[in-house]
Amino acid sequence: MRTAPYEGVVVTAPFTVPYVRFSPRPAQYWIGAALRGALAAAGLGPRDVDGLTVSSFTLFPDTAPGLTDHLGLTLNYLDTVTVGGACGAVALRRAARAVQAGEAEVVACTAGDANGIDSFRRLLQSFSRFAMDASYPYGAGGPNAVFALLTDHYMQKYGAAREDFGRIAVAQRDNARRNPQALMRGRLTLEDYLNARMISDPLGLFDCVMPCAGGEAFLVMTEDRARSLNLPFARILSAVERHNAFPEDSVQYRGGWAENAGRLWDGAGIGPGDVDLVQTYDDYPVICAMQVEDLGFCAKGEGARFMAARDMTVTGDFPHNTSGGQLSGGQAGAAGGFLGMTEAIRQVTNRAGPTQVPGARRALVSGFGMVNFDRGICTAAAVIEGVQA
């Protein structure tokens, strides 16, 4: 099945509210601040937005409608995109379809989460029904423990080494050192990575993301509108989402990308070798490797070695998570699912500043989210191509 192309729709005005380790501000603030930033970047005001997507874990007791009231928005289109780390690509494609179908003219895609003292524990213990019933009471390691099981299995199955994962983390730190907004910018060597204290074997400290607060947003509109606003923008060459793929696998070693890769690249009309940079969802390095292999950059099981053999820095031959990703930038809840997308939009429109990959035009952004029980459920990916206004 081939999906209709995303003709005439573009993505623009990426905005990142700088992340903070702990903050007393609630999710409404982070989402609102991100929205304000994106609108300012586009020269628009709240009255110009008639569509909104919201991704957040910590809006409670509000939901998206409450947020429209909170922020004073009047909308034709409102979507809650609760797919965790897959929300960037998923929000993009749903917003694009809404604009393409004429349901809305300007859709603001937003993501943001609070992080106060102890809020991460409270999020974990009631993250999902299955987590509450069947994973959290088993040592309460949270996602670290679940992904440690998955990493352990992946290493046994495919012979990946900690050094391979370490190179992913180290390259991202090198990228983060160029990004003044990244929370972790200290030098990190492979030796540091390997010698760091273990968190949940085989995961060490630098395999894990640090929870923080933050917000992200971008705008989806018609190409004509973007041109009339004189904005740099990116076209959507292709986008896919898939949820709960391969439920029969006893342990997760692949994701929905493996089922969708053909459709993604067919839709884009290009192949993995034709993108200038890759933004994967990096809650743990093993997931980066899984995305890279499932999306066809290399054979299944080769992802970690494939990446380790390349230069993944901004100036390298395989630029990957160029802002430093979540591993070095921090995980701002659902905003972590937007981080790769906003960075990719900046990259392909030549607005990435200190992390700019020279001459970048096309980017792959992939996402992964919702550890419902023992695996991530939601997977998504998008290929975008920048156009200079």
Next chain:
Amino acid sequence: MNRLPPKKNPLKRTQVPVSPPGMRSRAATAMTVAAAEGRFALQHCGECGAVQYPPRELCRGCLSDALEWRDTDPSGAVIAETTTRVTPDTYFRGLMPVRIATVLLDAGPSLIARLHGAVGRGDRVRVAARIDAAGQAILLALPEQEGTEVRDDPTVRELSTDPRLRRVLIVDGRAPEALALARGLLEAGAAHVFVGLSEIWKPFALRDQFVALGACSFVKLDVTDADSVQDLAAEIGGKVEILIDNARFTRPGGVLGRADTVFARQELENGVLGMIRLAQGFGRAMQARGQDGVNSAVAWVSILPIGALVPQMSHAMASASGAAVLALSHALRGEMRGSGVRVINIYAGPVDDEWHQELPQPKLAPKALAQAVVKALVEGREEATAGEVARDLYARWREDPALAIREALGGTTA
């Protein structure tokens, strides 16, 4: 692990009990019900036969809502493991590191389980469902072979109520099962058994046999006397890690048999009010020591007549008293939640003693009752039966309580 842990430093603060994560869905609570009975049960689809985990509202294979909790083959293999060293949870922080695994069951589903120290990735295991300090089921992957080294594993100890290295109070030393109970507990590794005797000055034929067991001592205890209970609690309350409430006063007969309430009152004094006095005397101290190291306070055992569940006409008042104690026992279980002290109900059939003479066989040998108590403690069961009659009635009650109670009145063919 065959010796008592060293004496505690009285200057150090006793570890304060903190509950493990205790919230579950209603469906998962059904797994806890099975775990309390010592069973490993999972949801089986009544339509397509699929076995699934975690518990759901519908079958994930065919969307049928005909889900049944059935005992399930616990065999499987560890296909991934991790040692978790960091947690935001206060209970587990005190236990770190905690080893967990992904176990692929032969029955189909995979699950996350705590790991016994002797097994790891690649090993064959059997999965047991155990009650944790929150009173909820936790899956535990054990070596395929049973043995004492299995019992002494710290994770197994955390998820059981093993009498080994613990001090036990048997409330009524004159009860027919008391001697067998003391012997069984000591054989299971109990550090000491306190044997309660009311009117301690009275002759006691079995005295020498208790003494011969070794780590056994008599204490003055009359559950009908609040002062007696308080005095003993003040003396040994901080040393009792398992309390076995076997105090009862049983007389045969229905409601119409007597013209007074003398016996009925005595049954209430011993069973119901006695239990409350014991709980008021010993409960708080046990609760406070629920996570006090290797020999933490761990279990409150109520020995109840099966009539507590299915009222027996032959012993109507014992059934009534048992039912009242059972209700209190459930309440106590709720109050103890999170501390580490489990509340265990042992449903006993008619004991082979002078107060059940007129009942037909099979009757419960005191020794069999003692064995049932020790077994429940070792395996961490919260609900267990003793004897064939109790087992039969319990099964009927589980299947259909109203039918079981009605047929116990007679008039139903076998």
